[in-house]
Amino acid sequence: MDARKLLSKVTPSRAGAGEMVAGAPPVVAAQPDDRRAGARPPKDEHNAVRFLIRGHVQNVGFRDFVVRRANRLGVRGWVRNRSDGTVEVLAAADGEVDALLEACRLGPNAARVEHVDVHPTQETLPRRGFRKTRQYEVVEDAAAQRYHRLGIDPAGEAFGPLHHAGLLDTHSPSSVDAARAFWREHMAVDIDPALHIAYENLTGAADPRVLPPTQYRTIQRLFNADKQVKRAYVDKGLYPYLVRTDRQPLNYLRRINGKYFDADNDVVGEHEVLPMLSSRCQRAIIKPSRSANGIRVNLLEFDTDGRAVIHGKPRTLADIERLYGGDFLVQQVIEQHSLMARVHPSSVNTLRMLTIRLGKDIHHLLTFARFGADGRVNDNAGTGGVCVGVEADGSFLPEGFDEHASVLARHPTTDVAFADLEPVPRYSEYVEFVRALHADLLNYDLVSWDIAVGKDGGPFFVEHNFAGAMWIYQLATRRPVFGELTDEVLAHVQHLRDVKAAA
Structure with missing residues (x-):
């Protein structure tokens, strides 16, 4: 037709x-x-x-x-x-x-x-x-007019969840004016104040340093390499060569451009793939090499007959190739610490840690934990996970936050109270761990890290990211992303702009 x-x-x-x-x-x-x-x-x-x-x-x-x-x-x-x-x-x-x-x-x-x-x-x-393209919002006429007067964009990245959660229902005109003045002074832009309004309603305190999503994207592009360089760094199959630590999952199998390679980079014939995997592990994580946000991250298991099983269904190699295409990984399941497993044992729950390079120094900016939900393997907020801020001493905030802008005192699947969690063990080691890893990423000055808490209490690298939902970062941790470094970061932003304009 x-x-x-x-x-x-x-x-x-x-x-x-x-x-x-x-x-x-x-x-x-x-x-x-x-x-x-x-x-x-x-x-x-x-x-x-x-x-x-x-x-x-x-x-x-x-x-x-x-x-x-x-x-x-x-x-x-x-x-x-x-x-x-x-x-x-x-x-x-x-x-x-x-x-x-x-x-x-x-x-x-x-x-x-x-x-x-x-x-x-x-x-x-x-x-x-x-x-x-970006999400857009369906709103009633009266609310639409009010948002328009405030300069809030209903097509904005975070508008939908903030609107539905009621975090935009009231606002302080003086706080909005202060936020607008701050960003006009530092980046010569007129901001969408939605995140500032939501931040004040959530925390009870206004802070003009809260970074709006649009301005984050501008800063992220200035601080980090172009898309051609990024193609290599986002390929999870290259992590063992780009991230210099033994504290990362072993890749049992990689499919690259349609060919299969084992952990020693030896080519594996198609008829050998599943028997090799079943002899190496009873269960593993299977995921695309180049995607983000937890898309198609699944548990691959082998039954007593050696058959591969995903989502409870036996799968042939042809089935797996149809699901994952020409580039994917099969890797070790990380044994996580009981602290993290307690909240949601089905997923590998990680710490999302953000670092920035300014001059010669690499600074740790913030951390929040990500816990999966509903029995899923991955912990991403975009697939139902919950984010819980982590303080400088490794303790957890008493309330979590999800992509719907819901504030949660307990995990929605397991009912574990976040206020009852013990601090991350040896948390200062985690901060030093990501700072050391960042030192090797010469093309990137603003990096998010997913770090698991190993069974032994030590940090375990899972992946790095060069973008993120910065509105969730700040609302989950209850702090502006750059904190006390804000003025220094924005001065550096202006320097980078001047260099780019002169080139």
């Missing part, structure tokens, strides 16, 4: 081009902010199709699934999460859009699609390619 036939099967809305699906709530920010768009077509033409996908479709890799499928089919457009729990796709109404629709009706393995609303529309589309 071609795109014209698909469009002929859908009755357009009477309100005309650009309207959402009939019955959908009014929207703010109907277009992505980062558009790279072509010319808008005549108003009487439908040049695109909007899919609104309902069900369990967020935090399951749905957007990445759509991007991969659309780019494979050659469909132009974008996909984004909506704050009401749905996923929205806008696709050019030509070529293989019908095949993309069928793919959206199925979704990735972890998704559960209940319904897909299809609506022909007229929109400005990207000239080429298909991409993820």
Whole structure:
């Protein structure tokens, strides 16, 4: 079926081009902010199709699934999460859009699609390619007007959860003015004050040094290497060569460009892969080499017959290749300390630690623990995990925080009270551990580290990251990201800008 036939099967809305699906709530920010768009077509033409996908479709890799499928089919457009729990796709109404629709009706393995609303529309589309874009919010008109007056962007990175959690319901005009004045002085920008308002409502204290997400992205790009260099550093298969510590998981198997290699870099034939793994381990972690946010991180087990099992289902090597593609890892399961396992034993729970290089010195900025939930293997906030701030002495804050901006005194799965947790053992060793690791990353001055607490109480490297949800970092730890270093960091930002302008 071609795109014209698909469009002929859908009755357009009477309100005309650009309207959402009939019955959908009014929207703010109907277009992505980062558009790279072509010319808008005549108003009487439908040049695109909007899919609104309902069900369990967020935090399951749905957007990445759509991007991969659309780019494979050659469909132009974008996909984004909506704050009401749905996923929205806008696709050019030509070529293989019908095949993309069928793919959206199925979704990735972890998704559960209940319904897909299809609506022909007229929109400005990207000239080429298909991409993820930012979440946008569905809000009632009165709230939308209030947010607009405050300069809050309903398409902002953290707006959805902060709005729903009630952390934007009240604000102090003087605190907002102070935050705006601070960032005008230091970065010559007019900020979105949403995170400052939420921070004050959460902690009871205003702090203009809180770093807004947009300004974090600017700083992160200035401090860190370009995308070409990043390709090597984000490949988890290269960690043993880039991160000089024995305190990291052993890679039993790596698939690189479709070929298999064992821990000694010897090539393994396809028929030998599963027998080799079953002889080395009864259980292991399997994950993509180059993805982040806990996507497709699973437990790989071997039953008594030596069959590979993922999510309780026996899998052949062909099944695994279909799930993970040409590049993935099978690695050792870290034996974690009882302190961390107590909170959620199914996941390897880690400390997210942030470091920065300023001149000759590497500073530790903040730490929070990440605990998985609902029996998942990974601990990412984006898959339901809980973040709990860690103090300078290794003790935990009494309340956790999740990606929905919920404040939690107890773990949602195990009911463990965070206030009852003992401090991280030998915590000062963890700070020195990440500072030493950072010294080897010459291309990166602002780095997040995922560090496990080993069974012996010592630090264990899991992975490094060069971006992050900075709004969660600051709300989970109840502190501005740069703290007492803020003025020094922002002075260095201005220096980097001057150097870049003079180049």
